[in-house]
Amino acid sequence: xxxxxxxxxxxxxxxxxxxxxxxxxxxxxxxxxxxxxxxxxxxxxxxxxxxxxxxxxxxxxxxxxxxxxxxxxxxxxxxxxxxxxxxxxxxxxxxxxxxxxxxxxxxxxxxxxxxxxxxxxxxxxxxxxxxxxxxxxxxxxxxxxxxxxxxxxxxxxxxxxxxxxxxxxxxxxxxxxxxxxxxxxxxxxxxxxxxxxxxxxxxxxxxxxxxxxxxxxxxxxxxxxxxxxxxxxxxxxxxxxxxxxxxxxxxxxxxxxxxxxxxxxxxxxxxxxxxxxxxxxxxxxxxxxxxxxxxxxxxxxxxxxxxxxxxxxxxxxxxxxxxxxxxxxxxxxxxxxxxxxxxxxxxxxxxxxxxxxxxxxxxxxxxxxxxxxxxxxxxxxxxxxxxxxxxxxxxxxxxxxxxxxxxxxxxxx
Amino acid sequence: xxxxxxxxxxxxxxxxxxxxxxxxxxxxxxxxxxxxxxxxxxxxxxxxxxxxxxxxxxxxxxxxxxxxxxxxxxxxxxxxxxxxxxxxxxxxxxxxxxxxxxxxxxxxxxxxxxxxxxxxxxxxxxxxxxxxxxxxxxxxxxxxxxxxxxxxxxxxxxxxxxxxxxxxxxxxxxxxxxxxxxxxxxxxxxxxxxxxxxxxxxxxxxxxxxxxxxxxxxxxxxxxxxxxxxxxxxxx
Numbered sequence: 001x002x003x004x005x006x007x008x009x010x011x012x013x014x015x016x017x018x019x020x021x022x023x024x025x026x027x028x029x030x031x032x033x034x035x036x037x038x039x040x041x042x043x044x045x046x047x048x049x050x051x052x053x054x055x056x057x058x059x060x061x062x063x064x065x066x067x068x069x070x071x072x073x074x075x076x077x078x079x080x081x082x083x084x085x086x087x088x089x090x091x092x093x094x095x096x097x098x099x100x101x102x103x104x105x106x107x108x109x110x111x112x113x114x115x116x117x118x119x120x121x122x123x124x125x126x127x128x129x130x131x132x133x134x135x136x137x138x139x140x141x142x143x144x145x146x147x148x149x150x151x152x153x154x155x156x157x158x159x160x161x162x163x164x165x166x167x168x169x170x171x172x173x174x175x176x177x178x179x180x181x182x183x184x185x186x187x188x189x190x191x192x193x194x195x196x197x198x199x200x201x202x203x204x205x206x207x208x209x210x211x212x213x214x215x216x217x218x219x220x221x222x223x224x225x226x227x228x229x230x231x232x233x234x235x236x237x238x239x240x241x242x243x244x245x246x247x248x249x250x251x252x253x254x255x256x257x258x259x260x261x262x263x264x265x266x267x268x269x270x271x272x273x274x275x276x277x278x279x280x281x282x283x284x285x286x287x288x289x290x291x292x293x294x295x296x297x298x299x300x301x302x303x304x305x306x307x308x309x310x311x312x313x314x315x316x317x318x319x320x321x322x323x324x325x326x327x328x329x330x331x332x333x334x335x336x337x338x339x340x341x342x343x344x345x346x347x348x349x350x351x352x353x354x355x356x357x358x359x360x361x362x363x364x365x366x367x368x369x370x371x372x373x374x375x376x377x378x379x380x381x382x383x384x385x386x387x388x389x390x391x392x393x394x395x396x397x398x399x400x401x402x403x404x405x406x407x408x409x410x411x412x413x
Numbered sequence: 414x415x416x417x418x419x420x421x422x423x424x425x426x427x428x429x430x431x432x433x434x435x436x437x438x439x440x441x442x443x444x445x446x447x448x449x450x451x452x453x454x455x456x457x458x459x460x461x462x463x464x465x466x467x468x469x470x471x472x473x474x475x476x477x478x479x480x481x482x483x484x485x486x487x488x489x490x491x492x493x494x495x496x497x498x499x500x501x502x503x504x505x506x507x508x509x510x511x512x513x514x515x516x517x518x519x520x521x522x523x524x525x526x527x528x529x530x531x532x533x534x535x536x537x538x539x540x541x542x543x544x545x546x547x548x549x550x551x552x553x554x555x556x557x558x559x560x561x562x563x564x565x566x567x568x569x570x571x572x573x574x575x576x577x578x579x580x581x582x583x584x585x586x587x588x589x590x591x592x593x594x595x596x597x598x599x600x601x602x603x604x605x606x607x608x609x610x611x612x613x614x615x616x617x618x619x620x621x622x623x624x625x626x627x628x629x630x631x632x633x634x635x636x637x638x639x640x641x642x643x644x645x646x647x648x649x
Contacts, residue, residue, distance in 0.1 A: 289516050292505035301491030
């Protein structure tokens, strides 16, 4: 019976393919603006498509393949591998691995690793807003931009250094989070997403058009990196001492990246620790409760205004810190680094990683930053492969790499 | 000024321009079980929500222990010792039973003591302590909603149609539990459609019709009232 079905399928697909291929491949442009008909090509292609479709349809209807599809769909029901939080030694090994990693990498590898860590940080920040508090934010890149520009412009106008920039950028980004939060307090879901999308664009447009202050599309030079007065440049630029001269070793560009990587790595570790604590603290639980049911929250005496604003500002703060590291790594920033694509990528990290799951977000951030690097060979098809991967992810693991595990309540009777 | 434990005086409220409550006055004394019955759309839920400031009372006073609370924001009212078990339970489905209960006791210093008492009262919740609340049955979810409200150690418990959508046997259990809670000294204001059960439990009762209080009396009186019998108890 399904033989007939498959034949019908194949015929339909063949006709469609022929319609498509005829104008695309059936006519070849020759010199002198004339055409040459090459009708054998489209028929050949359509024939191949038909055959493929026939085999596919036929195979899909056999007993084994149906079982296979069934298993694929019901995968979620089966017990899964769960990483237990009490596996401290795994964390320790990972930590040491993270510390040693930069010294084994080339400059290119180091740069990629730093970028991956920056996206981990961004993912963790957005995870507070989207994953925990359930507020869909499509303009998260705004806070990233605010952080990066705080460092660059702060350095240019007020002599702000790297260390100073971290807390200042965190504070300014948090303030922006509150500024965004206030007008959108009453909005939910799609409406909130649109407003945040607009907010992200507003920040980018300000940075592009306020040329006198931000340098507009020409961008800004980021201050050189200094640690205790040491510089990572070959020759001292900002009045410090180049670190390789002080240590009496040969100059290498890797020093700067090592330093950035290690500081960033520690910041990320600290952030993961803090987030894990937050989850079991009243404020973290209030975020989750707010995501679940706002009316119930209010009847329990939770002020949704402060809870939402705290989520926005906490998330923004983390985004701002990530921005500082981005600026420090790039050495030069301009508004094209802060487009909507970045927001979408960060959101993809949170969604693919599993909403609210810290470990999942970390893994997703690493995968999504390494993937484009690995796929550089196929650079033209990168985005297609990327998209395909996301579709597969959503089929197999709709809740993300690692779905959120509930924590035990310590006050249990 | 009003000296009673909890009272509404000529409270009116509306959704936009649509009025829902007309001069509703009622009283609850400490230790009483008072019930409010009424048909669908009579304004029962609106009345409870008005007490919690959402929608806000446009007229009249809501006195709680001598203070007018009609103008306080919702989350302040919850902190004054009034707890609401909302209509349709409204538990947090993705959070565990434990976390749901913790949300209820978040501002209470007695949270750990009360948690033990509540788990004793609802043994099912103890069994399902680490399960996601969304996986509980309807009856268990209602128990959880009540437990969550009790976690804040309220002096007045407001319940909005706790029997909604539950099997008759579970409803019976539920009312037994409410009786038990009342015996321990809790003041209860119960809004119900299930007039039979509610009136049997209640010390006093009010009947709400089209946003107005039509009748009031003791539970037994209203159970015998021919009009109540006809309209709410389904017998002649």
